[in-house]
Amino acid sequence: MTSDLQSVITELESLLTVGTGRRPGLSFASLKRTVEVHPFDPGDLDKPTPAPRWDQFAPRPPGAFGRLLGGAARYEQEEAAARQKYEHRRTQYAATEVDRLRRLDMRRNAYDQKVSETAAEVQRYNTEVEEFERDIYSGDSDAVAQFFTLVLDASPYPDGFPHQTRAIYRPEAKELVVEYELPAQTVIPSKRHYRYVQTRDEIDSVERSIKEIKDRYARVVAQLALRMLHEVFTADPETIIEVATFNGHVSTKDRATGQPIRPCLISVSATRERFSTLVLTDLDPVACLKHLNALVSPHPYDLEAVRPVVDFEALLSQYKFVEGMDVVASMDSRSDLLKMTPTEFEHLVRHLFEAMGMKSWVTQASKDDGVDAVAVNEDPVFGGLCIIQAKRYSKAVGIESVRALAGVMEDKHATKGILITTSWVGKDSRDFATRHGRIQLIECEEVKYLCKEHLGLDVLISLPKPPPSRH
Known part of the structure; x- marks a missing residue:
């Protein structure tokens, strides 16, 4: 137990070094798709039966x-x-x-x-990506804001860190303004370690001091700000961004009134030239923010707010902002899943399965507007590694997808596989899943039910025709 606590602290202390040690995982090449089709399967039709003699x-x-x-x-x-x-x-x-x-x-x-x-x-989609790239290079404010929102949303963070960003690009100043949702103070473990008391044959927990929790939370906030500025400047394809501004807010409740509040705890702006002089792996994040003349809450743990360097809300009257992927919060009561972008669909699937108890979610976009994911079910009896493949289809999912899921399960030694689709599967797929024994199929009507049951969302799936009856 103590080692688990220390692992969390180590992860929080390395937010900046981990972020600076990786290249942004998003590029125009990675956005493009390739045509991948299975070889033609003639079944037994290419084998003539012997002629009578x-x-x-x-x-x-x-x-x-x-x-x-x-x-x-x-x-x-x-x-x-x-x-x-x-x-x-x-x-x-x-x-x-x-x-x-x-x-x-x-x-x-x-x-x-x-x-x-x-x-x-694929050609149509890749053409849209190329148009998107041209819009970015031409300085189109919407395209630039969308690109950097995708970059920041793709950056991996520990559990408990929200992925909620908004971005505005000011082309005349070549400035990107990012508003980010900070993790709550509870991200810092309140327990320092555990110890065994032999006289009582019990395990006691030792609390972390309030001062240490406050100091560690301040370091987390500082690291996040510097990491995001680094990711913006590093991902910039052609020095479109000369100035990057970061505003970090946290959603919580006022301890005095119980009302929801969202104070700004940090606001920092830096030019590309000045930021390039920083050696991020060797500096103290809190001291660096002072060097950059950042506005930092003197008591971030106590939610003491600061006035942002650039007021994001004031810019809304001049620019259109692009919001990140808190899909569930932004969906209205009858959102059509088939009209979601692949990234929005990925985040919805993640929210759904996390609400159903899955942990350690890792995803990658598949080649067909779907999601391939590896998650962990922590149920002590039925839990284990679970492979999830989500298909945002308007037509039937073929049995080859179910067989492919079985193959991935075998390769990763998974205890369970789930294929979830906005459309339906055929009888052959259901029979295959039944014979396999560890594959669960979730089709369109059950998807709508699960979204309602676990997320409170009454979603729409506008299939071109009703799924065929199972009878």
């Missing part, structure tokens, strides 16, 4: 003694009957072959059409 039907000729007893006449009758059966079977075989080749041709045409449609969709 005469020797399979021909009667056995009579011997010499048989001919003396009238066997020759009987043989001629049997041969004639066998010949008739043989010709009938040949006719059947020819018809069967014609039908096989027809079905093989239909299957090939359907495959070619799917490949063509997939390639066209």
Whole structure:
């Protein structure tokens, strides 16, 4: 238990060094998709059945003694009957072959059409990415704000850190203003360590001092500010940003009134030139903020607010802001899941499964507007590693997706696999999942139910046609 507490503290103390040690995980190349299709599967249609042979039907000729007893006449009758059966079977075989080749041709045409449609969709999407890139390089304020919001949202943080950002780009000043939701003070463990008391045969916890908690929280806030400024300047594709401003807020309740408040605990602005002189791996974050003339709450743990260097709310009358991915909070009561962006869908799926008890969520976008995720179910009996594949489809999910999930489960030694889709799966997929025993299929109607049950969201899935009946 003590080692777990120390691991949390170590993780919090290394926020800045970890952030500066990685390149931003977002690039225009990573946003693009490639055409990936499975090889054509003819099933058994590419294998003709053996043609009937005469020797399979021909009667056995009579011997010499048989001919003396009238066997020759009987043989001629049997041969004639066998010949008739043989010709009938040949006719059947020819018809069967014609039908096989027809079905093989239909299957090939359907495959070619799917490949063509997939390639066209990928091309359309990649064209939009290229247009997005051109808009950024031209200094379009909306595109620049959206790009850096994606960059900051893609940055990994410990559990308990919200991923809520808003960004505004001021092209005339080449300034990016970022408003970020800070973690609550409870991110600092209140326990320092545990000790065994032999006389009582009990384990006691030793509380962390209030001063230490306040100091550590102040360091977390300082590291976050510097890390985000670093990520902005590092991810800048062509020095679009000359000035970066960070405002850190925390959502909480006023201890005196119980009313919700969102004080600004830190506000710092830096030019690219000045920030480039900092050696982030060797400095003290709190001292560095003083060097940058940041406005920092003298008592951030006590929620003492400061006035931001740049007032984000005041800029809203001049610029359009781009908000990060707190999807659940921003969805209205009838949001259409099929109209969400892939990133929005990823965050919704994460929120849903976290509400259902999953932990240690790690995702990567799949090639088909879906999500591939690895999560941990902490249930002591039924828990373990869980592979989750989410498909934002408007048509049926093929059995190849279910088989692929089984393969990933085997590779990662997962105890369970879940395929969740906005559409439906066919009977073959359900039969496969039943035989496998550790795969759960969640289709459109159950998705809507789970969103309502666990997130309080009454969502819409506007499928072009109703899912087929299971009966």
